[in-house]
Amino acid sequence: MTTGLSDTSTFVDDDIRPKGYRRPDILVSTAWLAAHLHDPRIRLLESNEDTLLYGAGHIPGALEIDWHRDLNDTVVRDYVGPADFEGLLRRLGIDESTTVVLYGDKHNWWATYTFWVFRLFDFPERRLRIIDGGRAKWEREDVRGGGRTTHRIPARCAGG
Numbered sequence: 478m479t480t481g482l483s484d485t486s487t488f489v490d491d492d493i494r495p496k497g498y499r500r501p502d503i504l505v506s507t508a509w510l511a512a513h514l515h516d517p518r519i520r521l522l523e524s525n526e527d528t529l530l531y532g533a534g535h536i537p538g539a540l541e542i543d544w545h546r547d548l549n550d551t552v553v554r555d556y557v558g559p560a561d562f563e564g565l566l567r568r569l570g571i572d573e574s575t576t577v578v579l580y581g582d583k584h585n586w587w588a589t590y591t592f593w594v595f596r597l598f599d600f601p602e603r604r605l606r607i608i609d610g611g612r613a614k615w616e617r618e619d620v621r622g623g624g625r626t627t628h629r630i631p632a633r634c635a636g637g
Contacts, residue, residue, distance in 0.1 A: 488502065490505045492508055503607055504608070505606045505607070505608055510578065514538055518574065519578055521578050521580075523536065524580075524590070525582040526544075542565075556594060576604050576606060577605050578606045579608070580611045582612050584611060584613070585608070588611060
């Protein structure tokens with residue numbers, strides 16, 4: 478399996494290549510992700526139709542993109558503006574050297590929406606990837622023992 482990201486514009490996951498997708502350069506396999514979970518050049522983002530799903534569990538290291546709160550303006554029916562999008566990238570620790578890997582529920586429905594919004598704001602396509610099969614495939618497979626999602630432990634309230 479090819480694991481390099483030095484030139485992400487030409488990288489194609491060897492597990493994806495034989496599937497015959499029109500744009501194999503945008504997809505990564507769950508095996509590739511398992512091998513890159515701790516790569517500091519990767520930012521893993523989960524975007525779901527069910528906005529409560531991330532809190533119930535997610536791939537280790539994944540951060541949440543709430544399509545409703547993070548990508549849409551809260552006052553007018555439109556996308557966030559450029560300044561808000563830049564703020565989102567900063568909050569998520571994403572810069573021009575970061576490769577963003579997206580996944581989610583419903584066959585990556587909102588992950589692909591997130592991909593599109595990133596492109597709307599000119600985030601480089603060569604730095605965007607989608608996990609083939611999304612959240613469901615990750616959970617279905619036991620990728621090196623990491624196919625399970627991690628679960629949040631509720632914070633204890635300090636008080637008297």
